[in-house]
Amino acid sequence: MTDHRLCIAPMLDWTDRHARYFLRLISPHARMYTEMITTGAIIHGDSPRFLSFDPAENPIALQLGGSDTQQLYQACRIAEDYAYDEINLNIGCPSDRVQSGRFGACLMADAAHVADCLKAMQDGSSKLITVKCRIGIDELDSFEFLQEFVDTLYHKADCRVFIIHARKAWLSGLSPKENREIPPLYYDRVYRIKTLFPDASVVINGGVRSATESLEHVKHCDGVMIGREAYQNPYSLIEQEQQLFGTENLLDRKAIVLKMLPYIQQQLDKGLRLHHITRHMIGLFNHQPGGKQFRRHLSEYGHQKDASINVLQDALALTEQYLLDE
Numbered sequence: 602m603t604d605h606r607l608c609i610a611p612m613l614d615w616t617d618r619h620a621r622y623f624l625r626l627i628s629p630h631a632r633m634y635t636e637m638i639t640t641g642a643i644i645h646g647d648s649p650r651f652l653s654f655d656p657a658e659n660p661i662a663l664q665l666g667g668s669d670t671q672q673l674y675q676a677c678r679i680a681e682d683y684a685y686d687e688i689n690l691n692i693g694c695p696s697d698r699v700q701s702g703r704f705g706a707c708l709m710a711d712a713a714h715v716a717d718c719l720k721a722m723q724d725g726s727s728k729l730i731t732v733k734c735r736i737g738i739d740e741l742d743s744f745e746f747l748q749e750f751v752d753t754l755y756h757k758a759d760c761r762v763f764i765i766h767a768r769k770a771w772l773s774g775l776s777p778k779e780n781r782e783i784p785p786l787y788y789d790r791v792y793r794i795k796t797l798f799p800d801a802s803v804v805i806n807g808g809v810r811s812a813t814e815s816l817e818h819v820k821h822c823d824g825v826m827i828g829r830e831a832y833q834n835p836y837s838l839i840e841q842e843q844q845l846f847g848t849e850n851l852l853d854r855k856a857i858v859l860k861m862l863p864y865i866q867q868q869l870d871k872g873l874r875l876h877h878i879t880r881h882m883i884g885l886f887n888h889q890p891g892g893k894q895f896r897r898h899l900s901e902y903g904h905q906k907d908a909s910i911n912v913l914q915d916a917l918a919l920t921e922q923y924l925l926d927e
Contacts, residue, residue, distance in 0.1 A: 605762065605804045606819060606845045607631045610828035611664040611691070620881040621658045622864060624831065626857045628838040630846045633661040637691045640667035640676040652683045662687035664733070666694070668704040668714070670721035677725030688726055690718060692734040695770035696777045706770040709738045712753035719758035731762035736790050737769035744790050751794055755801060764826055765791045767807040792821040812844040819845065833884050854885055858917050862910050875908035891920035
């Protein structure tokens with residue numbers, strides 16, 4: 602079974618290709634997930650723009666949003682030309698925009714249709730097909746409901762990888778942000794799913810921040826998926842790498858910045874603006890002396906139209922100077 606010990610959650614507007622390249626320098630083994638991409642964007646839009654990525658990002662999964670079986674099949678056929686390790690179906694997002702397209706968390710109410718979606722994806726791709734869901738929605742929030750949902754996908758679609766956010770989703774009344782914070786976490790329910798489906802890979806998501814927490818979760822599940830903490834405090838992935846994989850000789854913060862410079866210059870030469878990349882790096886020095894200076898400099902100068910890699914170099918120099926002055 603594919604290694605899902607450490608996964609970086611798909612996060613809209615955050616986990617684009619530049620963020621993933623940056624996070625890969627910190628965590629050599631984490632499985633990256635794209636932002637959710639709708640089937641329509643791939644079929645009718647600029648698919649190379651949505652699907653292309655740097656080989657350094659592997660292992661990487663494409664997350665799809667959709668509920669039309671034919672469109673899911675078509676999107677997977679198009680994605681077949683790209684070196685993704687996995688294609689994941691989003692059955693967890695509760696936003697109004699996603700619901701209006703009849704996909705995301707609302708699909709948990711129709712497990713049979715989700716199974717049909719997964720089968721269509723399998724028909725369209727040779728890659729591993731997986732699902733990301735919640736423990737329930739609205740009043741459909743009992744453990745029995747979750748068990749039946751997983752059982753349907755397991756037996757009718759041969760799904761063997763379940764990434765489960767250990768909160769239910771309210772389809773109305775809460776914003777997506779509130780749905781990530783207000784419904785209580787029930788990790789034990791995800792653990793029980795692993796017990797009932799021992800040959801499936803079960804990855805737990807929701808509220809995971811520290812390596813200590815991850816080590817506790819992997820006693821009961823096959824892996825953890827980390828979202829906001831990985832993005833807002835990216836260097837925390839170093840400890841996750843060390844504890845979950847035993848990785849040694851990882852890059853320090855300065856080395857990561859220096860490793861990013863050639864990549865950033867390459868992107869600038871293609872016409873990209875500096876902020877499109879450095880916005881993902883703002884939190885690299887969080888909780889460190891000089892971190893405030895690093896964030897402030899990138900925030901103040903990274904947006905400028907003619908900003909070059911000198912802005913990032915200067916931000917690093919300010920951080921180092923702060924340490925010397927201390």
